[in-house]
Amino acid sequence: MELHEYASLDGVGLRELIAAGQVTMTEVRQVALRALEAANADLNALTLPLFEPAEPDPPRGPWRGVPFVIKDSGPFARGVPFALGSRAIRGAVALVDHDMMARFREAGLVALGQSTAPELGFSFSTEPLRSGPTRNPWALGRGVGGSSGGSAALVAARAVPIAHGNDGGGSIRIPASCCGLVGLKPSRGRTPSGPLAGEAGFGLITEFALTRSVRDTAHLLDAVSAPLVGEKQTAPPPLRPYVQELTAAPDRLRVALTTRAWSQVQVDPQVVAATEAAGKVLEWIGYPVEQASPELEAEAILDATMLGVIATGAAVLRAGRQPDRSRLEAVSRQVLAMAEESTALDVMAALDAQHRVTRAVALFFNRYDLLVTPTFGQLPLPHGTLRYDSPQHTARSWIREILDLGPFTAPFNISGHPAISLPLAQSREGLPIGVQLVAAYGREDVLLRVAAQLEQAVPWGARRPAHAL
Template sequence: MGPVEPHEYANLDAVGLRELIQAREVSVAEVEAAARRALEYAHAGLNALTLPLFEPALEHEPTGPLAGVPFVIKDSGPFARGVPFALGSRSIRGARTLVDQELMTRFRAAGLVALGQTTAPELGLSFSTEPVKHGPTRNPWALDRGAGGSSGGSAALVAAGAVPLAHGNDGAGSLRVPASCCGLVGLKPSRGRTPCGPYAGEMAFGHTVEFGLTRTVRDTAHLLDAVAAAPPVGEKYMAPPPVRPYIEEVRADPGRLRVAITTEAWSGVAVDPQVAAVAVNVGKVLEWVGHTLTEASPAVDPDALVEASMLGVVAAGAALLMAPRRPDRSLMEAVSRRVLAETEAFSALDVMAAVGAQHQVTRPIGLFFTRYDLLVTPTLGQLPAPHGTLGYDDPDHSVRSWLRRIFEYGPFTAPFNVSGNPAISLPLGQSREGLPIGVQLVAAYGREDLLLRVAAQLEQAAPWKHRRPPIYADLS
């Protein structure tokens, strides 16, 4: 065995690294050493880590299905016992948990080698990762652009080749938006597919789902197999179990599907022509490989979407207000302070109205997927935004005006957090400037199998593996 060469490490996905380890061509220690060098290099250029690298790495099962694969976790869960977290906020200090979140237990059992913690916007409530606490996380494709949010730090490090996969979560687009910005695969699983206990019976009234970001479809399938086992007893939501391992879906024929496509945002906000063109081209590719294509979309009421999304926001505010140590509001960013104020003023009638709005969004989406197997949309409405575009520290925002602002930037993702449908962003295009453009695929509830089949089909038809951003951890 010899040391892992930088170009070899950075260019291998998780499955490739695991195969090298199993073949005894490299050791786990050698892979970890390469990952540490790559993380330090990428962080220096991108500002994507919140803490020094863990020394030693967090405990993990040495015989798990992804044993020895380097990994990072986001600063908003999965909470690991003894590891401090701050939710991207200067106001949260010394917060730690005594036991693992269930998802962290599963990451450890899979054998993932957690080496660090990644940046997130304050409270995870933005589509950009620019917390005052840490400063902006930069996009490895263009340092003047954001990496997306809220899983922006994780996305930047995976895109830069520092780790092959990373944890993230998605409450309105927080996996898919950074996946689109950074040229990655970002799957938001169905509600109930991954666990959220023991600290929450549900996350953000069921809007938030935990998972991760990868560079390849097969890594996404392997990670889902590793963490989407039977839900723990007592989970509120339980997605239907898969009929076979997800990795087998990557090699399966999806059959002839009824595919709907839209590039028009439900709110009516303008979509960048370059972004729309990539989605249209993906539709043509799907038609070329044998699927039927129709211009159609579910009838999503944009006002109901904002009201329903208030549930996720006030859930974040309530979690802070009920915490043993209340945050220092003077140290919080402007929208976060508004979140706490509006959460305190939110009544039981407001909650019921928001739940009613949730059903207004969910029902037409459910009906839509009785007519179509797949929906294709852009992931974002725009190219990755320059730093400072979204303005989370703007004191003029109310919570609703803030939601409308981020939904102008990312108008296509949040409905499927409200409805619980699985959705995936794939890096299927680039702008004239060389910036990544993601395309979102959405399927009926519980049909991650179908998304993975089609994603693998598109990965083969329009591969992205050869693309490398200017900041990339090929240290050779």
């Protein structure tokens, strides 16, 4: 298999070649390793030497032999070191597979590397002091979003067709927007969070992946989203396989659109125009679109998001190997201090805020089936725009700053609703712009059906970053 052929295929295309015997898993792995090395030289998106965790048997499952990378977001793959993007965490190795990694293995995916992430995952840029900035294949001077930034860069550069990500406030969707990808945050409880965590980040964090095509997202969700015994919350099962939504006829849906941030911050005019254009395409497909949005309080969103900050800080403090605080970035030190100082009353106040947001979103989806918004409020940011190591920030002021840049994603982590970013537009400078679709709880079927229709109406597969393979 030649590198150009490998880079031209999405995950489904690659797995079909493997299943048909036109290429072997060994050949795919070898070309994928070359692709990752070549892409990383430009992008700085890998944290470790390339690897393939030892498997007792050849991979099986529908994705057998398809390469991917995992994110440096904590103990995820048995035997693989992790650092949470931090210089202060050394010698930590995952002793067991995360339940999501077990699902990836059962599906047949083969992990070949680990992707970069900002320290503790608390940024909408991926520029940790540990490894330096991860560069955007569309424009090397721009960032890739965060926190699943390294994964997004490698998929956009076509080094791998699929990469692991997780999303606690936009961390799959915002990198997808910045890198021109499909990024689905499933409903709370759709994918597992154990065995080391229960409700990760007080339920804000959901595991899944970034892809280049809607069909990859649908096929992968079918492979990894079955309920797991023991999970505190599981999403309702779909009525049919998600892949069947890809060819389903348009349904009667009540669609709302907004480009106004609940915090009233300014949204880039090109992002506004891209979102409004998506609404026009939906009307052309046959969906009437109204201007409407949930009635949300910006401070409640901020208060509820702080639950994830407290939870992450507490998880680090409870870990067996404590970080060297002198080597933590400035905001991370504030996060640990906040976790130590928070009381039960603080947690209850944040939980109350979470419930206010959740109720408002749920009431909105009693009236509408789909909400269309920008994904990120800005174009991909120049490197250095966000400074996580700034001593001027508290944990709260930092979260406020990143939510001002990306105000549209966090409410749906808080409420648990599924949301997807689609690469529907590009700026005058040729930078990707993502548009977010949100559906009622448990209705990934609606998201994938409409996403497939938009992909057909506004195809993006032929767009290639300047620094793609």
